[in-house]
Amino acid sequence: MERIKKFIEAFEAEGIEAVLICNVEYSSKPTTMYLSGFTGSFSFLVITKDQQFIITDSRYFEQAKQQTKFALVEHRGVNVLDTVSSVLQRLGPKVVGLEFSRISHDTYLKLTEKYQATYKPVDKIIEQMRMVKEPQEIENMKRAIEISEESLVQTLQLVKEGVCEKDIAAELEYRMKKLGADGPAFETIVISGPRTALPHGRPSERKIKMNEPILFDFGAKFNGYCADITRTFFLGKPDEDFLKIYNAVFEAQTLALERGNGRMSGKELDSIARNHIIDRGFGEYFGHGLGHGLGLEVHEAPRVSQANESVLPVGAVVTIEPGIYIEGRFGVRIEEDVVIREDRLERLTRLDRRIQSI
Structure with missing residues (x-):
């Protein structure tokens, strides 16, 4: 997908190894749809040069399979950040990109407790891409x-x-x-x-x-x-x-x-x-x-x-x-x-x- 390829090139140029998009607050849904095609109201995207994952729960398994080519990671536990951190730990990025303007302080604190890395903003990259319409x-x-x-x-x-x-x-x-x-x-x-x-x-x-x-x-x-x-x-x-x-x-x-x-x-x-x-x-x-x-x-x-x-x-x-x-x-x-x-x-x-x- 050309859009994902362009996004990966842009964040790698900033020294970012993986990007995490947290679609748990209302404002993150448009970015999730833009990058993956998924329109549900609960998901996490993990994007690296070689792999792209969507993490969601049973409410959206079938929808995710139909709407996106991202690999589905099924969350079935109590705390979804445990599932997110396990994916990140498997990939092992030291620098992770986040939409700082679209993630709550509470979610950020819980995330950084579970997966320690350097977190850098990707807001500007996404904004610049979305400004120019295909x-x-x-x-x-x-x-x-x-x-x-x-x-x-x-x-x-x-x-x-x-x-x-x-x-x-x-x-x-x-x-x-x-x-x-x-x-x-x-x-x-x-x-x-x-x-x-x-x-x-x-x-x-x-x-x-x-x-x-x-x-x-x-x-x-x-x-x-x-x-x-x-x-x-x-x-x-x-x-x-x-x-x-x-x-x-x-x-x-x-x-x-x-x-x-x-x-x-x-x-x-x-x-x-x-x-x-x-x-x-x-x-x-x-x-x-x-x-x-x-x-x-x-x-x-x-x-x-x-x-x-x-x-x-x-x-x-x-x-x-x-x-x-x-x-x-x-x-x-x-x-x-x-x-x-x-x-x-x-x-x-x-x-x-x-x-x-x-």
Whole structure:
């Protein structure tokens, strides 16, 4: 498997003899899937130049056999770290790589008590590999986006005055699953009226009212890969204030989509949209970064923000999502998913970005 070969070459260059991926905390599952194909919620991967093992218990024996080519080590004892340490002792690596950012302190202490070695981080290696998407990964994301967009189109037919935010969110998630999604990539956001000024507001029992905005932030997951889309609509006829802010966000996003490419940093791409919003007089109301990486997780590297001065890698998939949020009144955000290409940004999302009344 080319991906494993590349990973082994990278960690061996760092003087690491074996890597242990601990899929016992929620955050380790995407790495396990990326490296082995296993999608269960409990496993340990042991990877060396010559051998790759997956350690799991009876709940996942058959699933592991079906999903991965890693050699299965069946854990049947009380403490899984005893099984892990026995595998490591058999292999005998003196330097072991770990995802330091994805293992709890408690698990780390117990592990190092059972198997003594020098432990080094492999987080950066995995992050850099996952940033650049392979063609099949992009195809999975395209399908996740298609499902998401069709689900929204169907759900919008049911949006009317008096329907509550939670009901609309539930309908959208239901339709994503009906159209073939694994499920939602994250908790669906449907917020209305003044609540649209909450960048990550959660759906409530609030009923939709005429002549106010409705913000949808949603995405399906397909074969483990995420979509992330935001659209802001208006129920009724939008007033001048709303149109002014919507147009500022739309124009800022358009500039970023037209000028972005794989030769600029995350900060430079962020600045294209941010400077336009500042010039329009709304800079203080745009408090988050322009975007983030997207893949097996809905938020991953690279960041498209003032904090990232590194050049965006060609092949990365990121969001472009400027927003303006005015407390007590309303907010507007529009979000596209794009692939970083050498000379452009390739849009994966196809929904109309222009202001739409429903």
